[in-house]
Amino acid sequence: MGCEVCLPIARGYTIYFAEEENAIKLASYFQSFQEDSWKFIADRFVWLKESILFDLLDYLEVHMILDNIYAVLSSLSDPLKNLNDLRPIGSFKQEREASWIDTVIEKSxxxxxxxxxxxxxxxxxxxxxxxxxxxxxxxxxxxxxxxxxxxxxxxxxxxxxxxxxxxxxxxxxxxxxxxxxxxxxxxxxxxxxxxxxxxxxxxxxxxxxxxxxxxxxxxxxxxxxxxxxxxxxxxxxxxxxxxxxxxxxxxxxxxxxxxxxxxxxxxxxxxxxxxxxxxxxxxxxxxxxxxxxxxxxxxxxxxxxxxxxxxxxxxxxxxxxxxxxxxxxxxxxxxxxxxxxxxxxxxxx
CATH class of the missing domain: 3.20.20.450 (EAL domain)
Structure with missing residues (x-):
């Protein structure tokens, strides 16, 4: 038995595009993934599973300016809850680099x-x-x-x-x-x-x-x-x-x-x-x-x-x-x- 703090959970993120045209440009990119792994939730906002966020970081580095895109850890059930904690999406690179620890924990x-x-x-x-x-x-x-x-x-x-x-x-x-x-x-x-x-x-x-x-x-x-x-x-x-x-x-x-x-x-x-x-x-x-x-x-x-x-x-x-x-x-x-x-x-x- 364990609480959600200790047990492995599927992570998701709310992404905010300061420039609406960037969200429009990425629509076709998101559609290449399974429907249950992402969702447009409002103007300039999209919710993603963590695996897509990590792929997106590489894509954005080549095709867009990261400074105008922000992200925050969130759940699909309430994706707009933590918007005050939005930070530049580039800062989540360290999350990706450290994600190996999840496997260490889950496999003991x-x-x-x-x-x-x-x-x-x-x-x-x-x-x-x-x-x-x-x-x-x-x-x-x-x-x-x-x-x-x-x-x-x-x-x-x-x-x-x-x-x-x-x-x-x-x-x-x-x-x-x-x-x-x-x-x-x-x-x-x-x-x-x-x-x-x-x-x-x-x-x-x-x-x-x-x-x-x-x-x-x-x-x-x-x-x-x-x-x-x-x-x-x-x-x-x-x-x-x-x-x-x-x-x-x-x-x-x-x-x-x-x-x-x-x-x-x-x-x-x-x-x-x-x-x-x-x-x-x-x-x-x-x-x-x-x-x-x-x-x-x-x-x-x-x-x-x-x-x-x-x-x-x-x-x-x-x-x-x-x-x-x-x-x-x-x-x-x-x-x-x-x-x-x-x-x-x-x-x-």
Whole structure:
């Protein structure tokens, strides 16, 4: 079950011709397509299915001036509803270029990579959890980087659908993690009503017999959050069902220390901006200490992500950080690492 935000829908557009003669000239062009895929709806207005719009862009570049033609996403049932949002038709080229993300979402062409999260025990790294990171797959099975997927989803207004697809795929692949903690990312702006938007996620967790206390839902891209109360309601919903939640990129943007105190996460992740080089930068050390103090004051674990150097890990471990994650420890990979045969060098202990 899903709402229209997440499910694939046939897109259509209302096209407006500032010069009536252009609409007349294109009449024969439109008639070459099936009748149910386009319709003249008023003087200078025509409604098109998206596939025709994409073809039309190429035709117009050769035969007409794009500046005098405008378009807006619309439905055939009410094609004149969003006319205030009309914009130059040429700007929809990026929609066409990003349309591949629809196939990724609808076919769930995704895979999961795992990055270990560790603690330090007697100078050795002990794996206590895995962050599950989604990657797209193109038609040849090659990896599509996450930043490319989410940028395309933003352009296509499919961010909600992609977040849901990634979350569900991660949960389906979580069984291989065993009894370790399972970190699953979610974008809070992609969840409207937790009871509805998270039902599929919770159902799969139950089917796989994963214990709720193993699962840590990690809030990402909180710089986009404008409704703090809505985010609180989502986090409360997670916690009321026995799950944990973590706050990502603490110390930057939206995730200032005041907000951290309001959200009261189970795990606080220090942003990489303050982790990388912290052993040599007193300003970063001050931020790291402040985040650590607040985390421990609220009985949360402090996790330093983005560990790129052994000396930074050692410095933060000495400061009191509980957990660590980063490329120096291990890069994300297709199968989870259950253990890491690495000890801190004697010079760092």
């Amino acid at each position: 062409s995704l895979c999961t990579h795992f990055q270990p999260i560790v603690k330090v025990t007697d100078g050795k790294l002990e794996v206590i959890g895995q962050e599950l990171l989604s990657r797209g797959l193109d038609e040849d099975g090659q990896i599509i980087p996450p930043y490319k997927m989410f940028e395309a989803a933003r352009i296509r207004n499919r961010l909600f659908a992609l977040d849901r697809a990634c979350r569900i795929q991660s949960v389906r692949n979580a069984g291989v993690v065993g009894d370790q903690l399972i970190f699953i990312n979610f974008i809070p702006t992609a969840i409207y009503v937790p009871e509805h938007c998270l039902s599929s996620t919770f159902k799969i967790i139950k089917e796989l017999n994963i214990k709720p206390e193993q699962v840590v839902f990690e809030v990402v891209e909180t710089d986009e959050v404008r409704d703090l109360e809505h985010l609180k309601s989502i986090l409360h919903y997670y916690r009321s069902h026995g799950f944990k939640y973590a706050l990502d990129d603490v110390g930057t943007g939206f995730n200032n220390l005041r907000v951290l105190e309001q959200l009261k996460p189970d795990i606080v992740k220090l942003a990489i901006e303050f982790t990388d080089g912290v052993s040599r930068d007193t300003d970063k050390q001050k931020v790291a200490q402040s985040v650590l103090n607040i985390a421990h004051d609220m009985s949360a674990l402090a996790l330093a992500e983005g560990i790129e150097r052994e000396e930074d890990l050692h410095f933060l471990e000495e400061m009191g950080y509980d957990l660590f994650q980063g490329y120096w420890i291990a890069k994300p990979q297709p199968t989870p690492m259950k253990s890491i045969d690495v000890s801190l060098s004697s010079s760092c202990i």
